[in-house]
Amino acid sequence: MNGQGRILVVDDTRPLRLKLAAATTALGHLCHSVASGREALDHMRNHPVDAVLLDIVMPEMDGFEVLKAMKGDPALKEIPVIVISSLDDTESAVQAIELGAEDFLPKNFDPVIFKARVNTLLQKKRVRDAEVDYLKQVQKLARAAQVLKVGNYNPAKLGLQEISERRDALGDLARVFSDAAQKVYERERRLRQSIKTLRGGFGLILLGIIWGLVAPLSRMASGLDAHPFGMAFWVSLLSGLCCIGWSVAKGTMPRPREIPWRYFIAYALLGAVVSESLVFFVAGKIEASIISIIVVLEGFLAFAFAAFMRIEQPSLSRFAGLLLGLLGVLVILYDKFTGASSSALLWTVVALSIPACYAAEGIMLAARRPEGIATITTVGIMQLVAAVILLPIALATGQMIYPAATPGAMELTIILIAAASLSANVLFLHLITGLGSVFAGQAAYFTTMAGIGWSVVLLGESLNGWIWAALGLTAAGLFLVGPKHEAEPEPPAVGAMHEAPQT
């Protein structure tokens, strides 16, 4: 409120209403006039009013009743009232004052007195408003202190922006509070980010170790003459049943009509039908360590897809890292060109589709994931859908594997691959959900390293100089690309904080 006040005139007699309105307007104030007590209360409840000039004798609801209603309403009781009435008895004036009126004037008042009374009343209102405002801000500061006391240092939750703008001791105190909270919050945020990155890193290593097992195990299965489509079918079926069994036991299984089947068909094609079948086919033709090195392309492809889809901004160093990784793969291809049969070369090229499937799967899962379906349930549905797709293919191609009555090496290998596939898929989805597809795509590097390690340990494969050179190039590429910084939003600066609703 500046020098101009918002005054409400309440009088049922039109000439007097007009006179009071004109008098307040002549004093430079804004005036609204009404003819009854009821209208006056309605107006005050819906519009800001700084002072009321109130008549007493009015039909239906007189001025005394208006005063009573105002004093009973917390939103109106602070509005000052001057009763202006032609009542001649002193009792009425006393009653009006007792009911909360600030002053009492006869209707044929002196203009000088009227001006003095109205302006004094508005001045008092301004002082009172400032006091109320100050007290409210002190209360806000006290609430902010309570928020800090319980350990919530998010500056946005303190609601101190308005108080921080004050140029007095209260404003200083609010700024001290906000600055301290901002610093602590920032430290906490960095700590949370570090923990998140650390946990993500462990998840990547674990995922790499588990996923790295798949290629050597697949190679072992091919040594047992296992058919690729039959293998893929049984791996999908077993891992799918395990996940769905768990989901049913936990009560997280959605109703069939709640499942987006098209999404799961695409997910199954990328994450199991094509990729797993390819791994089993390729494992019979080329060494497991080579497959593992080729899988490293997933990380690079994930970056490429993410940049193409504008999920992540590409940079020069990342681009250089991509080129180095590709160079590593080309070194492997060169090695295969010079030292292997044309069939192995063909299968090496075919193997390039495996990381492409994984990268596309990661991007798809990151871009859109079915809402309200748990991670294990999601993987379970995907694997069962894959099994349903693979069954007719395995039967039609004569590649169906019929388990022996007495489980042997092949059955054990299938179970191991299913367990590895299940764990890797759940972990992969978990990492994507929490850290993004690009970060999860880094698992490919650990998969490659673990895959080479497993191939050496389980299959006795050896690596020549070219392979080591390829590995070195991809590691350098990994260093240049670096993990994406998955972080929560920065806290707002003190000056930009929004007022938070106070509870």
Add this chain to the structure above:
Amino acid sequence: MSISHQAIERMMELIGGDKTVLAEILQSFIDEAEPLAAAVLAAARDGRLDTLGRAAHTIKSSAREFGDAELAALCAAIEFGSKQGALADAIASSEKIARGCITLKDELAAYIGRELNGETA
């Protein structure tokens, strides 16, 4: 019974010297005067003291505004009597008020014509 030019000039000062607004205020009483006079007479005839008291109060307020002390005093007496619940000469008094109200209206109309619109008699 007669208006006071001094009272009207004070009103003019109060509203910031705007003749148009003053004319509007006076005209608003002129518009209400006859219904008010009729209301006073009817209330007195029917013995509705509440209504009579309120109508007398309204006329009293306006009479004071325009400086008609005699009419204001008459209205105050009726208002007081109606509050006490005893009005021996209610009809006679209300007739006087009604006449005073109409006179006030005519004087105000003349004032507007003469003082605010610059008409000559």
